[in-house]
Amino acid sequence: MELQTTALMRARHMLESQGRFPGGALPGEISDSWLRSLSSGLDPLARAERLVLGDTDFRTAQDRHADLIRFARPELELLFDQIAGSNFMIALGSPEGVVLETLSDTQFAETDAGRTVVPGSVWTEELRGTNALGLCLTTRRPAQVYGGEHFLRAHSDVSCISAPIFDGRGALAGVLDASSRSTVRQQHTAALVQMSASNIENCLIRSAHDQRIVLQFHPRPEYLGTLSVGMLVLEEDFTIHAINRKGEVFLAGISRLHGASFDAIFERRFEDVALRLMQGETLRLRDRMGSAVSVRCIANRASFALAMRMAPRAAPESPRGLPAADEDRNLFRDVVIEDEALVRTLRRLPEAARQGTPVFIRGETGTGKEIVARLAHAASARGGPFVAVDARMLPPGDAEAAFFGRPSEAGSGLLAQAAKGTLFVDEVTRLPLSVQAALARVLDVGEYRHPGDGSLRKGAPFLVTTSTETLAAALQDGRLLPGLRFRIEGFAVDLPPLRDRSDFDALARRFSHSARAGLGIEPEALARLRLHDWPGNLHELRLVIAQAAASAAGSAITAAEVDPLLPEVATKAEDACGQCAGVPWKESQCRTIRDAVGRLGGVAQAARSLGMSRTTVYKHLTAAAPGLAH
The missing domain is CATH 1.10.8.60 (Helicase, Ruva Protein; domain 3)
Known part of the structure; x- marks a missing residue:
């Protein structure tokens, strides 16, 4: 390590004083990136500029990559908690190098680096020199850049680790990055970043191809459903439309995967195994290189349609009590639903969805409301996409434009996007009353006028809505219009905690x-x-x-x-600090932190035990019981 550090210091000195550096002094990818940075005319001693997009351009970037952001958010939060150190942040970048989302530790956010890596900032090599996000975009491979390996000295107090996210067609869909103030090599963090990137990639591929057959495969059947699974997307003629990176690894040695027929890759025709796959079986197939893999079909609209064409009659009764038809058993196969009360509730969901009955799902945060919404969408067999919106995230004063379109954008608006598919409105009681009234009319008459040209737009989407509270409570408080309640509560699902x-x-x-x-x-x-x-x-x-x-x-x-x-002793909810009170999961976390401080005898000990920064622990103590922080 000391020799590497000395070599890096010498290389930096030559770079900054002479504009060149000795070959072999740096890892190959870092050396190549420095050369590209020099070719771009960058000065290694230049100040770090903000280089942030304007509001309009940034909003355009967010809209363009809305699916990436939606699927990445839970992974960002999970990765943030898994790293659980101090002085670090997680960032999601677009294929153009724009930072779309960040989650930052308090200590990191207060540093120069934290004020530089912000949503809207651009981190390409051409603008910033060597940095992990830009290097990942250039090489399309995972990248690690530590301290002085950054081309700009202004960034030399930060280390960053990035992993690419692909779209299954060979193009980059985004980049996941973890940055910290530590200069120690962090292979564990690098592995976590790559795992999270793979999960986002798989979610994107699955979501983007709801109208195509999607297959999972792996040499070992017990690995199906994990992050290490290979994924194949088939065209209508059963040729390969898309494949994830794990799938490419498993099928290494077979040339030209995209566009190849199924039987050019496997020793069976897809027509010969399709019915069994559509019925939910896992099959053992051998590829053209002689390797055996286990294959199963993901439940989506395309698999239901194919199952109905190949076996339109109902199959025997499902052993778990869920709907008996093949397409309905396929619907519930990829989720764990063995609770008898929940099974009884969901048994009628597929038929309600196929009839276009609006579905309302109530449940606490984290009970799986969006999962059930996607199951309803898949069962509806509508040809359009699944369009999701969180009513809490709509910009103030812009909710109507989000639903019905902006005057300057003819094809915009959630209703237009979901006209032939499903519109999923999370936390529907948070919609402004004006939007509720307009949405109720659309559901009534199946048409609305575009705010730009006043033209009449036909078609109402299949509507799935959710709330953490009952609609009756929202109605009583005046936050929900009666006219909307009785149009969205056609088929109600109450998810148990x-x-x-x-x-x-x-x-x-x-x-x-x-x-x-x-x-x-x-x-x-x-x-x-x-x-x-x-x-x-x-x-x-x-x-x-x-x-x-x-x-x-x-x-x-x-x-x-x-x-x-887990907390050893439950304490009263009122013991949670003011900023956590009223939010159950935050109250639980706050009590866990305070309990650890009291049990272990101090903030530092609790921080180490919980894998949190001392700043995070202090934050929960000073708001509730200042005396504990001393």
Whole structure:
């Protein structure tokens, strides 16, 4: 390490004094990037400029990459909690090098680097010189740039790690980046960043190809459904339309995958195995290189349509009590639903969706409302896309334009985008009353006028809405119009909180398997998990198991790995600090932090135990019980 540091210092001195540097002094990719930076005319001693897009251009970039942002958000939050150090941040970049989203530790946000890496800032090599995000965009490979390896001295106090996100067609869809003030090589963080990027990539591919057959495959059947799965997207003629990076690795040696026919890759025709795949079977196939892989079909609109064409008659009754038709059994196959009460509720969902009955889903945060919404969309068999909007995220005064379009944009508006598909409105009671009234009319008459030219637009989407509260409560408080309530509550689904679900163990095992293929959970660890109240529901369970999996040394998560992640003693909700009170999952986190401080005897000890920065711990103490911080 000392020799590498000395070589880097000498290379920097020559770069800054002579505009050149010795070959072989730096890792190959860093050396090549420095040469490109010099070719771009950059000065290694130049000040770091903000280089931030204007509001209009940034909003355009966000709109262009809305799906990337939507699927990346939960991964950003999970990655942020998994790294759980101090002086660091997570950023999502576009294929053009624009930072779209950030999550930053308080300490990092207050540094020069934290004030430079902000949403809207541009981080291409041409503008910023050598940096991990720009290097990743250029090479299309994971990149790590530590301290002085940055071309600009102004960035030499930061280390950054980036991983590319691809779209399955060979093009970059985005970049995931983790930056910190540490100059120590962070291979564990690099692995987490690449895992998160792969998960975002798989979600993007699955979402973008709802009208095509999507297959998962892996040499080992138990790895299906994990991050390491290969994915194939088929055209209508069963040629390969898209493939993820894992799939390319598994099929290495087979040339020209895109556009190749299914039987040019596997030793069976797709027509010969399609019906069994559509019915939810996992098949063992051999590729043209002689390797055997397990293959299954993802439940989506295309698979339902193909199943109905190939086997229109109903199949025998489903063993789990869910709908008996092949397409409906396929619908629920990729999710864990073994709670009998929930099974009874969802049994009628596919038929309601096919009839176009509006679906309303109520449940606490993290209970899986969007998952059920996507199941309803898939069952509806409509030809258009799944268009999602969170009513809480609509800009003030811009909600009507978001739904009906802007005067200057003829094809804009959520209603236009979802006209032949599904419009998913999360937290529907947060919509402005004016938008509620207009939406109720659209659902009534199936048409609306565009605000630009006044033209009449036909068509109403299949509507799925959600709320964490009952519609009756919102109606009583005057936040929901009666006219909208009775148009959206056609088929109501009330999702139980995780603490009330009888399939808790099955869910926990699914999350552990997703965190690491083949990873189990010991019975004692499951018993400890069941004792927790889970205010964050599925989101919280997934996070806790991911954290436990990261520290698990064996083939199963043990109680010793679970215990530090759960509060030992429940305390009163009013003990939560002011900024957390009223939000169940925040209250739980706040109580856990305060309990750890009292139990371990100090802020530093609690921070180490919880994997948090001391700043984060202090934040929860000073607002509620200042005396504990001393």
